Amino acid sequence: MPNFPHKLVKSFAEQFKDGRRVDGGDLTVSADGNTTTSVLQFVPDASDHGLTLSCKASNQRIPFSEIQRTWMLKVLYPPKVNMTLGHSLDANNINEGADVYFECHLVANPWVHRVWWIRDNERLVSNTTAGIIVSNQTLVLQGVSRSSSGHYACEATNREGTSVSPSFHLRVKFEPVCRDGLARKIIGAAKDEPVHVECKLDSEPPATEFHWSFNSTPGISLDLTKHSRMENGTSILTYVPHEAADYGSLQCWGKNEIGKQRISCTYHVVPAGKPDSPQACSLINVTHHSVVVSCQKGFDGGLKQKFVLILYSGEDAIANMSSSGIPEFSIQNLEPVQDYYVSIYSFNSKGQSKPTPPLIIRTLPAPGLKELRRSTEPNEITKSGVSGPWLYILLAAGSTLIVAAALGLIIFAVRRFKARNCPGQTRRLQHVESSPICYWIGEEGDFGIFYRGNREKISGRFYGLNSKMIKASA
Numbered sequence: 001m002p003n004f005p006h007k008l009v010k011s012f013a014e015q016f017k018d019g020r021r022v023d024g025g026d027l028t029v030s031a032d033g034n035t036t037t038s039v040l041q042f043v044p045d046a047s048d049h050g051l052t053l054s055c056k057a058s059n060q061r062i063p064f065s066e067i068q069r070t071w072m073l074k075v076l077y078p079p080k081v082n083m084t085l086g087h088s089l090d091a092n093n094i095n096e097g098a099d100v101y102f103e104c105h106l107v108a109n110p111w112v113h114r115v116w117w118i119r120d121n122e123r124l125v126s127n128t129t130a131g132i133i134v135s136n137q138t139l140v141l142q143g144v145s146r147s148s149s150g151h152y153a154c155e156a157t158n159r160e161g162t163s164v165s166p167s168f169h170l171r172v173k174f175e176p177v178c179r180d181g182l183a184r185k186i187i188g189a190a191k192d193e194p195v196h197v198e199c200k201l202d203s204e205p206p207a208t209e210f211h212w213s214f215n216s217t218p219g220i221s222l223d224l225t226k227h228s229r230m231e232n233g234t235s236i237l238t239y240v241p242h243e244a245a246d247y248g249s250l251q252c253w254g255k256n257e258i259g260k261q262r263i264s265c266t267y268h269v270v271p272a273g274k275p276d277s278p279q280a281c282s283l284i285n286v287t288h289h290s291v292v293v294s295c296q297k298g299f300d301g302g303l304k305q306k307f308v309l310i311l312y313s314g315e316d317a318i319a320n321m322s323s324s325g326i327p328e329f330s331i332q333n334l335e336p337v338q339d340y341y342v343s344i345y346s347f348n349s350k351g352q353s354k355p356t357p358p359l360i361i362r363t364l365p366a367p368g369l370k371e372l373r374r375s376t377e378p379n380e381i382t383k384s385g386v387s388g389p390w391l392y393i394l395l396a397a398g399s400t401l402i403v404a405a406a407l408g409l410i411i412f413a414v415r416r417f418k419a420r421n422c423p424g425q426t427r428r429l430q431h432v433e434s435s436p437i438c439y440w441i442g443e444e445g446d447f448g449i450f451y452r453g454n455r456e457k458i459s460g461r462f463y464g465l466n467s468k469m470i471k472a473s474a
Contacts, residue, residue: 049075049109078161079108083154083168095258096174100144104137104154104165116155118164123155146174146204176203176254178265185265187250188272188302188350189241197267199228199235199252207254207261210235216248224250239269247271274351275301278327278344281359288336288366293359295327295344303348312341312358336366 028037038055051073058066085091086101094100106112117124117139126134131142141148151167179200189195201207212224212235228237235254241247251264276298284292293309307327311319321329327344334340339362343355 044073044075046075046077046080046107046109048073049077074109076109076160079106079112079156079158079163081106081154081156081163081165083152083165085168091168091170094144094170094172096145096172097143098172100141100148100170102139102152102154102168104139104156106137106156108156108158108160110158110160112156112158114157118153118155120150144170144172146172146177146202148172149204171204173204173258175259176201176207176256176261178202178261178263183263183265184268186268186270186299186302188300189239189247189269190272191241191243194238194240195269197237197239197250197252199237199254199265201233201254201261201265203254203256203258205256205258206233207256209255211253211255212237213251214239214248215251216245221251241269270302272303272348272350273301275299275303275305275346275348275353277353277356278307278346279356281327281344281356283359283361286361286364288364289334290330290332291334291361291363293329293331293342293344295356297327298346298353300346301348301350303350305346305348307344307346308352309342309344310355312343313338331361334361334363336363338363 026039028039029035030037036057038057040055052070053073054068054070056066056068082105084103084105086103089098089100102117104115104117106115115137117134124132124134124139126132131144133140133142137154139152139154149170149172151169153167154165156163179202182200187195187197199210199212210225210228210230212228213221214224215221224237224239227239228235230236235252237250237252239250247269250267250269252267253261253264255261278295279298281293281295284294295307297305307323307329309321309323309327309329309331310317311321311331319331321331323329327346329342329344331342339360341358341360343358345355346353
């Protein structure tokens with residue numbers, strides 16, 4: 001602030017902001033008494049931009065001695081952002097199918113160079129197909145649905161920073177619908193054992209009425225609403241099948257102020273039983289020491305199911321794992337370049353499913369194994385004294401012997417395994433208790449149906465041509 005001469009007379013100074021006096025200035029006088037200084041400290045805000053700040057000083061002993069200095073305030077600040085729902089809209093009465101628009105109100109210096117619209121922390125872009133139109137400081141939502149509900153906000157940016165408006169919670173009203181994934185469900189139930197069936201709905205506002213019916217014969221339904229109760233917005237029906245006719249379809253409807261549910265939630269009540277086998281099993285991320293086995297759930301038999309994986313090395317089961325959520329297993333501590341196979345089954349309180357077909361696993365070489373193989377290539381052989389033409393002669397002779405031995409084994413195997421008293425498309429495998437075992441023609445590692453000579457079915461697994469490697473059990 002300015003300094004003013006002080007000559008034996010008392011001076012004073014005042015500060016004015018846009019013509020209005022501002023208190024709080026501090027006056028100090030220099031040691032020689034010739035200068036008076038007035039200091040005003042204040043923090044400007046956005047509303048001060050463009051106003052004038054003046055400092056006036058005068059000597060009380062000298063008429064018309066007033067002097068003044070004036071500054072124009074230029075305040076830079078990040079955007080001040082606020083958003084509102086369109087004036088013609090009622091925030092408490094927006095139904096599916098309505099058009100909704102928002103306006104973003106800004107104050108900024110310097111002016112903003114970017115404006116974003118945000119829904120549930122995700123920025124929106126214009127998409128006419130989805131009914132979203134972004135135009136500068138306006139957001140239009142055409143034909144809103146229940147998925148349009150959420151928290152909306154406006155975000156603006158200038159050189160001073162980025163600001164986000166307080167969010168606006170858009171609630172789109174809609175009639176009840178089945179919660180995702182629950183439109184149709186199969187429920188296993190044993191005779192004379194109660195089951196509790198939950199009808200979970202999505203609606204805005206929440207459903208206030210529920211209705212239940214049972215249908216086992218087309219065109220004939222039984223009202224079961226009186227057997228249900230409400231808990232935290234969910235209707236729960238207690239149902240007890242007593243005979244075969246009590247197995248069928250349960251249906252649930254809800255109702256709120258918007259209307260009645262159009263498509264019911266359906267629950268097929270079936271006799272509880274064993275689960276189906278897991279499906280579509282595959283290997284994920286095979287390494288030299290680990291692998292992940294992932295499957296899809298089969299039908300659970302109407303009861304809660306769990307999953308079991310058995311790991312085999314040759315004929316021996318070396319590990320088993322269980323999972324109560326999804327049929328996915330992470331197997332660790334395997335040996336490099338080793339063949340394993342796994343079989344998976346599921347079980348519930350009624351029993352277990354059939355095992356899946358075996359899934360063959362071959363682990364990868366360990367990182368150091370490749371280097372070891374490189375160090376034992378033919379150049380190491382030459383160092384032992386065998387080189388030149390003799391090396392090729394030995395290799396050729398060895399190859400010939402291997403091929404001849406393989407042909408002999410094949411001929412022997414074909415003769416020995418020639419089918420007799422076996423069903424079509426099977427081969428005779430070996431004799432157990434004087435009865436030949438026959439197997440479906442397949443690859444090594446196949447798991448399938450085996451037959452004795454008297455066509456009695458047994459189960460087993462084929463590991464190779466050597467009959468000692470075949471494990472079969474009646």
